[in-house]
Amino acid sequence: MADTNEFRHLLRKLRTERGMSQDALGAEVHISGSQIGHYESGRSVPVDDMAERLEQALGAGGELRSAADRSRGEAVAPWLRSWADNEGRAIALRTFEHSVIPGLLQTESYARAIIGVGEHTPEQIEEAVRIRLARQATVLDRPDPAILTAIIGEGALCPRGAIMKAQLEHLVDLGCRPNVHVRVVPFSAGLHPGMAGTFAVATLPDGTTVVYLDALGEGVVGSHVRDVRHAVVTWESVNARALPCDMSRDLILKAIDNHDSRVA
Structure with missing residues (x-):
């Protein structure tokens, strides 16, 4: 840096x-x-x-x-940077997704399918996929990768066509990396504050905390004390309900087995 x-x-x-x-x-x-x-x-x-x-x-x-x-x-102030720039500089990232796999952990096929749900031209979809893969490389494949903790709602593991098995296997593989922690909030956890929306928290090299709040696909980057406090408090609530990494891995493997049984 x-x-x-x-x-x-x-x-x-x-x-x-x-x-x-x-x-x-x-x-x-x-x-x-x-x-x-x-x-x-x-x-x-x-x-x-x-x-x-x-x-x-x-x-x-x-x-x-x-x-x-x-x-x-x-x-440049962190909140004036793009979120991708903050991701690329972060020493630690915490992200929560309730219904889909987080962008940093998506396979190319899954990313293309998710992005394609919106009203985009084929060219726009391909450009968005390219940008997403580039973000992944910047965060996960740099010489000093950030510690990435991704918490995912169990609903995100449900079957979504042929691309889902490869995506789940990709999650398992990434979770084997020492800097990547994949955890799942099971259905049994019931209602929780994280269900209100997607968010991410980045810790930058100088200790600054920046948050990303999703609003209908238009993400907002902020470092205001109120935004950071809300995101961190919500994270702690979600974190308390998430399964440990090993149990989360078992749940993902079970989802893979269920996918195979549906196909058989």
């Missing part, structure tokens, strides 16, 4: 190595020395053209401009 201090430390290092004062460097790129001070204190990050001018003045060989790009990205 990019260090939000990376640019400012590098700028100060390069400037001092070249024996330049803040005023001297500022004069070189036509800004004040105090603005250079703002960059070095982390109060601001230069825009592209200024980063390029600093790059040329210090002869950084692309290093300084790249650091500025990364630091600008880190400076």
Whole structure:
């Protein structure tokens, strides 16, 4: 993950190595020395053209401009990022789905079928599937994958055509990964707060908590204390009703057996 201090430390290092004062460097790129001070204190990050001018003045060989790009990205507030961006940065993800398999755990065929339920053209469906698979790769296949805990309502395991067996087997396989915990809320748990809607909670590298609340397919990203509190309290309620991972795996395997018996 990019260090939000990376640019400012590098700028100060390069400037001092070249024996330049803040005023001297500022004069070189036509800004004040105090603005250079703002960059070095982390109060601001230069825009592209200024980063390029600093790059040329210090002869950084692309290093300084790249650091500025990364630091600008880190400076964006989490709730202004797309949810996929927050997923890709998260160190821990908690997600709940009552009636379908969570997107990060879907097979390509299952994703295509679920997305295809809406009013989409074939081209839009394929693009949405491509994006979903890319999100999965970013979260699950990166060198430092997030700890992903997915809680699923038992209703999501019910037979839904030929694609379902492969999807359930995929769930079992993913659940064998050390960073993926798949748990099921059984029908016997009865009514619970999670039935009100889909949501996800991401913990970012700096400890910030961001939530994703689904509203008729139009997800909302938020980090307001009220939203986070509601999502975390709901998660704890759902978590208390979910089966442990091993019992959840047994329930998924039973669903696979039931699928086979229906086909036979």
